[in-house]
Amino acid sequence: MIRYLLISSILIAFTACNVSSWQSILNNSQLTESEVVDGLKTALRIGTEKAVQVTSQKDGYFRDQAIRILLPEEASKALVTLREAPGGEQLYQSAVAPVVDDLVEALNRSAENAASQAAPIFKDAITGMTIGDAWDILNENYQNAGNRSATVYFSDKTYDRLAQLFKPAIDQSLDKPVVNNISANNLWNKFVKSYDAIAKSPANLLMRLEPVKEPDLSMYVTSRALDGLFVKVADEEVKIRKDPYQYAIQILEKVFGK
Numbered sequence: 424m425i426r427y428l429l430i431s432s433i434l435i436a437f438t439a440c441n442v443s444s445w446q447s448i449l450n451n452s453q454l455t456e457s458e459v460v461d462g463l464k465t466a467l468r469i470g471t472e473k474a475v476q477v478t479s480q481k482d483g484y485f486r487d488q489a490i491r492i493l494l495p496e497e498a499s500k501a502l503v504t505l506r507e508a509p510g511g512e513q514l515y516q517s518a519v520a521p522v523v524d525d526l527v528e529a530l531n532r533s534a535e536n537a538a539s540q541a542a543p544i545f546k547d548a549i550t551g552m553t554i555g556d557a558w559d560i561l562n563e564n565y566q567n568a569g570n571r572s573a574t575v576y577f578s579d580k581t582y583d584r585l586a587q588l589f590k591p592a593i594d595q596s597l598d599k600p601v602v603n604n605i606s607a608n609n610l611w612n613k614f615v616k617s618y619d620a621i622a623k624s625p626a627n628l629l630m631r632l633e634p635v636k637e638p639d640l641s642m643y644v645t646s647r648a649l650d651g652l653f654v655k656v657a658d659e660e661v662k663i664r665k666d667p668y669q670y671a672i673q674i675l676e677k678v679f680g681k
Contacts, residue, residue, distance in 0.1 A: 454678060459557040462678025463573050464549050466663045467656065469670065470574065471545035474655035478648075479538035485531035490651030492530045494523065495643050497636040501618060508630035514621050522614045529607035533596035534648035540592040541652060548581045561678065563664075570664045574657040586645055593645045611640055 477483055484490055493499065502519070505511045556576060559565045565572035566579070597607045605613075615635050622632040663670070667679035 456557055458674065459561050459678055460554045462674045463554055463557060463560055464552070465672060465674050466660055466679070467549050467573055467577050468546065469663065469672075469675075470656035470659035471549065471652070472542065473659045474652045475538055475542045475545070477655050478651060479535055481535065483538065484534045484648070484651055485528060487651075490654050492527070492534055492644060492647045492651070494527060494530075495638045495640070497638055498614070498618075501632070501635045505618070505621065505630065505632060508632065510626060511630055514626065518621060519614070519617050522610065522617050525602050525605070526607065526610040526614050529602040529605070529610045530644055530647075532601035533593065533599070533607045534644060534651065536596040536599060536601065537589070537592035537648060538652065541589055544585060544588045545652075548585055549577070552577070552580055570661050571657040572660075574653060574660050577656070578653050582649070586642075586649055589649055590641060590645045593648060594641050597641060597644065607644075608640065 478490070484492055494502070502515065502523070505519070506515050554560065554576070556565055560572045560576050563569045563572050565576050568575035600606050602610065615637065618632075618635050621627065621630075622634055663675060664679055667675040
């Protein structure tokens with residue numbers, strides 16, 4: 424009788440556990456921490472390579488609504504104020520809108536142009552990164568990030584350094600003629616002049632517009648471009664976790680295979 428009760432208790436405890444938790448335990452029991460770290464870094468390396476490949480193509484940012492770079496917040500708020508003011512919509516359409524369209528495209532083209540230079544920056548960061556939460560990352564428990572845990576960890580540990588390393592490439596791209604033979608920096612200056620011309624005109628007595636508060640355009644585009652890259656890295660991490668066998672890489676199969 425006691426033996427029957429013991430067996431029954433074990434079966435009840437087993438079935439009460441989440442199946443995926445048992446799979447995780449069985450999988451992890453066959454891995455060393457160094458293997459987990461190696462698998463996570465390999466996944467990140469593949470993810471960053473794919474992210475660079477996608478974003479560095481034409482329309483990699485511009486046509487992707489998930490990562491498309493919009494105007495800086497300061498400019499967006501100023502335009503909302505203009506368009507909501509009496510007669511502002513007409514002035515916006517005639518004097519500002521054409522510049523805005525070109526400017527948004529130029530910001531994205533600059534990011535696409537610079538993205539190709541991100542690959543070695545990411546690779547060096549991954550190689551030198553110490554992963555201290557390997558098991559939580561593997562089991563999708565890091566910062567409630569789920570199946571994007573490795574990417575979120577990578578971002579947390581390297582974002583500021585990556586931004587500083589990536590910024591020179593963005594600086595160069597912002598000066599390149601990317602839209603109608605005009606650079607993003609020149610289009611930004613044209614945008615500011617168009618807006619400020621309205622703000623200084625007699626029409627502004629009714630609209631009460633304030634001059635555009637200019638951000639650090641280079642740092643803004645760097646940050647948005649880097650955010651876009653991490654979005655694409657996360658997308659690839661999800662694919663790796665879902666089917667590690669599609670890559671035919673042994674460490675991915677061992678670490679992420681079920």
